[in-house]
Amino acid sequence: MQQSVHGYTFVELLIVVSLITILAGAAIPGFTNYTRNQNLKQSTAQLKDSLRSAQNNALGGLKSADAGVGYWGVQFADGTNAYDLYTFSEALDSFSKEDTFDPLIGDIEVKNSNVILFDMFTGNAYTTGGSPATPCDANGSNCFVIIGESDATGAECVSILANTPGGLLVEEGVTCP
Numbered sequence: 657m658q659q660s661v662h663g664y665t666f667v668e669l670l671i672v673v674s675l676i677t678i679l680a681g682a683a684i685p686g687f688t689n690y691t692r693n694q695n696l697k698q699s700t701a702q703l704k705d706s707l708r709s710a711q712n713n714a715l716g717g718l719k720s721a722d723a724g725v726g727y728w729g730v731q732f733a734d735g736t737n738a739y740d741l742y743t744f745s746e747a748l749d750s751f752s753k754e755d756t757f758d759p760l761i762g763d764i765e766v767k768n769s770n771v772i773l774f775d776m777f778t779g780n781a782y783t784t785g786g787s788p789a790t791p792c793d794a795n796g797s798n799c800f801v802i803i804g805e806s807d808a809t810g811a812e813c814v815s816i817l818a819n820t821p822g823g824l825l826v827e828e829g830v831t832c833p
Contacts, residue, residue, distance in 0.1 A: 692762075692763075692805060695762035695763070695764055696803070699761050699762075699764040702761070703760075703801060704824050706757045707730055710730050710772075710774050711781075713728045714727065714774040714775060714776045715774075715779040717776065722743070724746055724747075725744070725745065725746075725776060726746030726747075726776055727744040727746070727748075727773040727774060727782065727789065728741070728743055728744075728754075728774050728776070729741075729742050729743075729772060729773035729784075730742070730772050732766045732768070732769060732771070733766060733769050734767060734769045735766070736766055737760040737764060737765045737766070738756060738757070738760075739756075740753055740755065740756050741756070742771075747788065748784060748788070748789055763805045763807075765803065765804070765806050766801060766803055767808075767813055768800075768801060768833055770799070770801055771783060771784045772792075772799050778822075779821075780821055780822050781796075781799050781822045781823075783799045791820055792818050793820060794820050795817070795825075799817060799818040799819070800815050800818070802814070802830060802832065804832045808832045809832055810832065811829045811831050811832075814826060814828050814830060815830040
């Protein structure tokens, strides 16, 4: 009696492995884009939370007993993935670093230098354009931070804007500086 052997030939195994390799190769670029987009979205949310934290500190009166503290603010530096929380005097002639926030996620970095301040009494948003501080305008065009990947070009960046009453707005597809 002849015994039958069940299994796959070497050629069949090579075909299956080749198909898996081709499918994986096609999926990797899509996954890379997905990861980049998620890093940018998470960094945007992180920045908004940090700005809101500074505003809440101002409205909550933290450090209000310290002489001359008039603002809480977040300072952003171009080309970095870190940013810091400060208190500023009413005349903006002195400041004190209070905390450093967690770095932005992945390869995301700040694309412009700016300081966004929040008034201790109203929570309104300002920027450092002189003394006293310059109020942010109604659409936040003078109080913003732009973030994107370190190699981002064209309209691949995101802008977080602070308007006059301290509202935070997000604009996607912003041209990177």
